[in-house]
Amino acid sequence: MEKVFPEALQSLKSADPLIYQLIQKEKLRQIRGIELIASENFTSSPVMEALGSCCTNKYSEGQPNARYYGGNENIDLIEMECQDRALKAYGLSEKEWGVNVQPYSGSPANMAVYVALLQPHDRIMGLDLPSGGHLTHGYYTAHGKKISATSIFFESLPYKVNYETGYIDYEKLEEKAMDFRPKMLICGGSAYPRDWDYKRFREIADKCGAMLMMDMAHISGLVAAKEQASPFEYCDVVTTTTHKSLRGPRAGMIFFRRDERAFEGKINNAVFPSLQGGPHNHQIAALCVALKHAQTDEFKKYQVQTKKNADALAKKLIELGYSMVTGGTENHLVLWDLRPNGLTGSKMEYICDSVHITLNKNAVFGDASALTPGGCRIGAPAMTSRGLVEKDFEQIAVFLDEAAKIGLNAQETHGKKLVDWKKGIDGSKEVAALKGKVEAFAEAFDMPGFTRDSVDM
Ligand code: DSN
DSSP: OTTTSGGGGSOHHHHOHHHHHHHHHHHHHHHHSEEOOTTOOOOOHHHHHHHTSGGGGOOOOEETTEESSSOOHHHHHHHHHHHHHHHHHTTOOTTTEEEEOOOSSHHHHHHHHHHHHOOTTOEEEOBOGGGTOOGGGTOBOTTOOBOSHHHHHSEEOOBOBOTTTOSBOHHHHHHHHHHHOOSEEEEOOSSOOSOOOHHHHHHHHHHHTOEEEEEOGGGHHHHHTTSSOOGGGTOSEEEEESSSTTOOOSOEEEEEEOSTTOHHHHHHHIIIIIIOOSOOHHHHHHHHHHHHHTTSHHHHHHHHHHHHHHHHHHHHHHHTTOEEGGGSOSSSEEEEEOGGGTOOHHHHHHHHHHTTEEOEEEOOTTOSOTTSOSEEEEEOHHHHHTTOOHHHHHHHHHHHHHHHHHHHHHHHHHOSSHHHHHHTTTTOHHHHHHHHHHHHHHHTSOOTTOOGGGOOO
């Protein structure tokens, strides 16, 4: 064995010191930073153990007990257990709902649904990207450039949020849907701080003869804990990633109704062989572990705390004089509209990166282009996994306020032009001081999945 593949039994450290070292640096970055990307989370050690297991070695195209390769007796059991836990996590009966746990992630899951249930050039309607929607729900630019494959292969007409309130404009959505007559209406988004009115979506879908799909990727952990409304009562298909609020490995799932429309065969065939090859069995094993966690009381408490933390952050930022889209949040994220303060989302992201706070610039409704966004998206799931509570998120709001003030001050002293402005940020004493405070703050909290002592550097 050692002769033909001598690296196989070595540690990563000795086999590949460069990658080992970069992983140590990434661990340290995660421990020392304030992680506020709304779609990220810190998964658990057992999930990572399953991800790093021998399941990565196996091919298993097909469905459990009906594979194209032999040797799948263990993989079959893992995948069936995963399906079972997925249905249980959302309180679904096997008679009414089925689930495919093979999608590599959320975008492939969404594409599989479209391939399964639509014909090329069928019409779809999803929330517009600048309104908080996701690329795969049909995004194209204001000039008609087709960005997402969804808009390349299907005819997409987005609906939007109301520009005054930031809430989905259901009246306009209905009017547009009745004119456009989509075959599929899509709810769900990446930067929408409010819950979804599934009843209203269902009424509109029924009125215009559309199927109703929910992409619950951002809120799937909250839904499992019953901290957001359940899409399953009203939707035909529900997709999700599994690494956001659900706190699992990077993967995807598609839930489908079992009825006379025979979605199961169509969706399974779309995932494989239409779009994917062999399932990533290490991901499925890891997802199975995460779905066990998702049925515990601790997970419920975690989701409750995530919402409280997002709310505390929004309230503190408002108290400090900032503007939140929709005036706050009822889920895990806030969308910070920086336009009234005269700072762009890109500049805020840049300063935050410089002080070791990770968040992302984000379009705010009314922005002319997704490339020059007027806001930032801030999420609570990751830092809540590290044990932070409301008062800690209020402290994060104070750090964000300090960061914004540094950015505004640099505009005064160095000018608004990006290249000049950056000179006021890079190497600034205020930035270095804030970075020190942020790192000391973050490092005081536990990290799920690994400890500070495990960082070898
Ligand atoms: N990239 C994810 C997000 O940040 O919302 C969605 O795919």
